[in-house]
Amino acid sequence: MKAATAMAALRERDDATDIAVGEGDDRALPGAQVVDRVVDILETFPRIGPELGVSDISRALGLKKATAHRLLASLRRRGIVAQDPVTRRYRLGLKLWELGSMAATQVDWVDRVKPFLQQLTDATGETSHLAVLNDGQVLYVDKVESSHSLRMPSQVGKRNPVHCTGVGKAQIAFLPPEVLQNLVARRGLSAFTPRTITDIDALQVELAGVRERGYAVDHEEIEEGLVCIGAPIRDHTAHVVAAISIAGPSSRLRPETIAGHAREVVAVAHRMSAVLGCPPDLLGPAPEPRRT
Amino acid sequence: MKAATAMAALRERDDATDIAVGEGDDRALPGAQVVDRVVDILETFPRIGPELGVSDISRALGLKKATAHRLLASLRRRGIVAQDPVTRRYRLGLKLWELGSMAATQVDWVDRVKPFLQQLTDATGETSHLAVLNDGQVLYVDKVESSHSLRMPSQVGKRNPVHCTGVGKAQIAFLPPEVLQNLVARRGLSAFTPRTITDIDALQVELAGVRERGYAVDHEEIEEGLVCIGAPIRDHTAHVVAAISIAGPSSRLRPETIAGHAREVVAVAHRMSAVLGCPPDLLGPAPEPRRT
DNA sequence: CTCAAGTGCTCCATACTGTGGAACGACGGT
DNA sequence: ACCGTCGTTCCACAGTATGGAGCACTTGAG
Numbered sequence: 001m002k003a004a005t006a007m008a009a010l011r012e013r014d015d016a017t018d019i020a021v022g023e024g025d026d027r028a029l030p031g032a033q034v035v036d037r038v039v040d041i042l043e044t045f046p047r048i049g050p051e052l053g054v055s056d057i058s059r060a061l062g063l064k065k066a067t068a069h070r071l072l073a074s075l076r077r078r079g080i081v082a083q084d085p086v087t088r089r090y091r092l093g094l095k096l097w098e099l100g101s102m103a104a105t106q107v108d109w110v111d112r113v114k115p116f117l118q119q120l121t122d123a124t125g126e127t128s129h130l131a132v133l134n135d136g137q138v139l140y141v142d143k144v145e146s147s148h149s150l151r152m153p154s155q156v157g158k159r160n161p162v163h164c165t166g167v168g169k170a171q172i173a174f175l176p177p178e179v180l181q182n183l184v185a186r187r188g189l190s191a192f193t194p195r196t197i198t199d200i201d202a203l204q205v206e207l208a209g210v211r212e213r214g215y216a217v218d219h220e221e222i223e224e225g226l227v228c229i230g231a232p233i234r235d236h237t238a239h240v241v242a243a244i245s246i247a248g249p250s251s252r253l254r255p256e257t258i259a260g261h262a263r264e265v266v267a268v269a270h271r272m273s274a275v276l277g278c279p280p281d282l283l284g285p286a287p288e289p290r291r292t
Numbered sequence: 293m294k295a296a297t298a299m300a301a302l303r304e305r306d307d308a309t310d311i312a313v314g315e316g317d318d319r320a321l322p323g324a325q326v327v328d329r330v331v332d333i334l335e336t337f338p339r340i341g342p343e344l345g346v347s348d349i350s351r352a353l354g355l356k357k358a359t360a361h362r363l364l365a366s367l368r369r370r371g372i373v374a375q376d377p378v379t380r381r382y383r384l385g386l387k388l389w390e391l392g393s394m395a396a397t398q399v400d401w402v403d404r405v406k407p408f409l410q411q412l413t414d415a416t417g418e419t420s421h422l423a424v425l426n427d428g429q430v431l432y433v434d435k436v437e438s439s440h441s442l443r444m445p446s447q448v449g450k451r452n453p454v455h456c457t458g459v460g461k462a463q464i465a466f467l468p469p470e471v472l473q474n475l476v477a478r479r480g481l482s483a484f485t486p487r488t489i490t491d492i493d494a495l496q497v498e499l500a501g502v503r504e505r506g507y508a509v510d511h512e513e514i515e516e517g518l519v520c521i522g523a524p525i526r527d528h529t530a531h532v533v534a535a536i537s538i539a540g541p542s543s544r545l546r547p548e549t550i551a552g553h554a555r556e557v558v559a560v561a562h563r564m565s566a567v568l569g570c571p572p573d574l575l576g577p578a579p580e581p582r583r584t
Numbered sequence: 585c586t587c588a589a590g591t592g593c594t595c596c597a598t599a600c601t602g603t604g605g606a607a608c609g610a611c612g613g614t
Numbered sequence: 615a616c617c618g619t620c621g622t623t624c625c626a627c628a629g630t631a632t633g634g635a636g637c638a639c640t641t642g643a644g
Contacts, residue, residue: 019616031362031631032369034326034602039370046394047633064604071602071621073325079427080581092395094426100392101449103384134386135371141389157393326631330595346592356633361593363631380592 001199037063038071042080045092053089065196081286110141110243113233113272117144117244120268124261126246126253129155136187138168138243154263160222162195163203165191165243166230169216173207174232174240182205195222215262215269218252227253229262232267234279242280244269303332329355330363333373337384345381401533402433405525405564409436409536412560416553418538418545421447424461428479430460430535438540453515455481455495457538458490458522462510465499466524466532488513505563506577507554508535512542519545521554524559524576528569535563 013196025252040061045052058068072090075081078198079095104110113130120128127146131138137159149270162168173179197203218228230245246253246265253261270283320365324344332353337344350360364382367373371387396402405422418440423430429451454460454475464472482492489495502508510520522537538545538557545553562575 031326031359031368033630034369035366036328036362038327039367039372042391046391048395050394065621066604066606066623067602070324071327072617073622074324075331077324078331080331092391094395094431096388096423097392097395098431098449098451099334099338099384099393100341100389102447103389103392105384115527126524139386139390157390159390159496281382357633358594358633359634365593407590425611 014166016067020227034071037061037067041068041071041075042092042096042186051084051091052088052090057090063119079091104141109235109276113242114142116268116272116275117142119271120144120244120246120264121146121270123264125244126248126261128244128246129167130242130244131165131171132160133162133171134240136162136183138162138165138171140167141242143235148248148252161190161192164192164218164221166228166241166247167216168230169207169210170230170232170243170245171240173210173216192222193220193224195219212285213262214265216245217262218245218256225250227258229258229265230255231262231265233269234273234276234278234283236279238278238282241276244272301557313544326363329359330367332480333360333363333367334384334388343376343379343383345379345380348381357394364576381411395501396433401527401568402566405534406434408560408564408567409434411563412536412538412556413438415556415560416538418540418553420460420533420536420538422534423457423463423534424534425454425460426451428475430454430457430463432459433534440540440544450530453479453482453484456484456513457508458508458510458520458539459535461499461502462508462522462523462524463532464535465502484514485512485516487505490556504577505554507558508537509554510537511548517542519550521545521557523558525561526565526570526575528571530570530574533568 041057044057044060044098048056049207052060054065054069054072055073057063058065061068063071072081072083075089076083076093079093081090081096082093083090084113101247110130117128117130121144125146125148126145129140130142131140133139138161139214140155140158140160143156160168162241174181184200184203189200189203190196191198197206215229218226218230226247228247230243230247231243232240233244236239244265246261266286273283274280299442333349336349336352340348344352346357346361346364350357351363353360355363362371364375368375368382368385371385373382374385375382402422402480409420409422412437413534417438419439420436421430422434425431430453432450436446442465452460454464464475467475475493476495481492481495482488483490489498507521507523510518512518515539518539519542520537520539522535524532524570525536526536527533536557538553558578564577565575568574
């Protein structure tokens with residue numbers, strides 16, 4: 001039952017919004033204006049900068065300065081945003097972080113699979129990520145840094161497109177076809193590098209390969225020199241609820257070493273799925289274990 | 293400069309609200325009603341339960357069902373809350389977690405000191421915590437679990453009183469006297485166990501000891517059988533900005549072993565302070581290093 | 585099965601609430 | 615001293631959120 005609610009939590013907007021035809025539905029329903037503006041303000045901080053003044057926000061959102069100030073003052077009183085006492089500029093507050101961490105613990109399985117991430121980094125020596133599908137993008141939930149000096153900046157809380165990431169392809173490969181169509185229609189297939197897959201048919205072929213192998217590879221499709229290997233995690237109903245990946249420079253994750261690393265990724269993913277109660281026979285393809 | 297903003301971010305409401313005489317200041321300023329109601333709704337989830345219906349919330353907050361529904365619908369549209377497609381009940385959404393994690397990365401030093409927490413747990417074998425002072429309470433920002441089977445439940449994102457925790461006492465010991473007075477006046481000194489310090493004068497004596505030793509000990513003051521050893525972390529201006537602690541059962545953290553463990557805690561805290569640019573001569577008392 | 589009490593949700597006239605133009609004092613840079 | 619910009623305050627207006635009433639539906643007891 002816990003897993004059932006966990007699964008529901010995952011699909012969130014993917015069930016509600018992705019399947020729905022449009023997404024910019026009835027925007028002007030009553031009670032929405034202030035709420036929308038508040039959320040807009042909060043989303044401005046990640047977008048523009050970590051520390052913003054009233055004027056910055058009013059300019060970025062087209063609000064009057066007085067309005068922006070009033071909303072910010074209300075949010076400050078509640079600790080949602082904080083104000084630097086000397087510069088008088090605002091930043092996101094710790095109360096917001098507190099609420100956010102409560103949201104995370106509600107997705108109860110996250111805590112249960114986190115320990116395995118460390119195993120993955122230990123086994124491969126590369127940075128590993130845990131990500132879920134949310135609102136048509138992948139959202140990085142946790143990571144364990146590689147000990148190598150060459151590594152990526154922090155990604156926890158960040159979003160990325162699904163079609164050019166290991167964790168993305170590992171998850172969308174198992175979506176119902178019409179949901180995938182909808183997702184692509186809404187988010188598009190933007191190119192980030194020459195190797196990004198921008199054609200829907202090519203993507204379908206790629207995803208068929210993912211289903212067959214049980215893991216997904218991102219060959220510098222979102223960033224030059226960055227290679228990822230991702231594998232899906234399934235809950236007790238065998239639905240894909242998240243994905244893990246390792247990420248490293250193409251100099252370390254070379255074509256001839258990828259299969260070996262993928263074995264580790266899939267092995268850890270299967271262990272996570274088992275913890276979530278996934279029946280062993282529904283785990284999906286497992287590469288033959290390393291001979292010892 | 294990064295450290296300067298980091299410091300400001302810490303003190304947030306402690307400068308703004310704690311020092312101010314009252315805290316329930318001008319509540320009825322315009323633009324506040326909807327914002328307050330929205331924050332009230334969000335805070336209801338941690339307080340009542342992780343999954344609430346419209347009626348639950350309207351009852352808990354005294355809102356009309358229609359109002360609660362309208363606000364929840366607005367929040368859902370933005371992903372701040374999510375709705376289970378079958379039970380139609382609401383829970384905190386991943387967008388909130390996303391925003392919260394952005395708030396955390398804005399306190400940029402957190403990422404810089406996190407690696408040291410693992411060192412502390414490795415050295416002591418106990419669960420270690422990183423916490424900041426916020427709104428007159430300690431807020432747990434990160435933790436590394438002990439490998440022991442006997443351990444505490446997840447505390448990240450949770451709040452605790454300052455007067456009966458290692459991380460709390462380690463921080464309030466270095467507050468300006470009037471700020472401490474204010475804090476105690478607002479939060480009180482509630483008793484959780486027979487050993488909780490509930491007298492302000494006794495607390496002052498205890499805190500003087502903390503300043504002298506450079507670390508704070510919680511001897512089952514918040515929970516029977518739970519012992520914590522905390523030490524402060526200072527930024528480049530030598531201000532205390534956070535604290536770390538180890539926590540374990542009184543059976544493992546016995547009186548005769550505490551001094552030894554405290555050495556480790558203080559050593560790691562000093563290492564963290566050094567990373568934040570604290571001048572070595574302002575680190576505070578350092579117990580003589582272990583002889584090798 | 586029936587009924588009643590519960591749920592989440594919708595509608596709409598009312599009036600309360602948030603809006604934004606204008607103005608203020610305070611900085612910080614020319 | 616100037617000017618531009620900052621965050622902040624004020625207040626009349628009107629646009630917006632409010633909540634009572636009622637909807638369709640599920641749940642559980644009789």
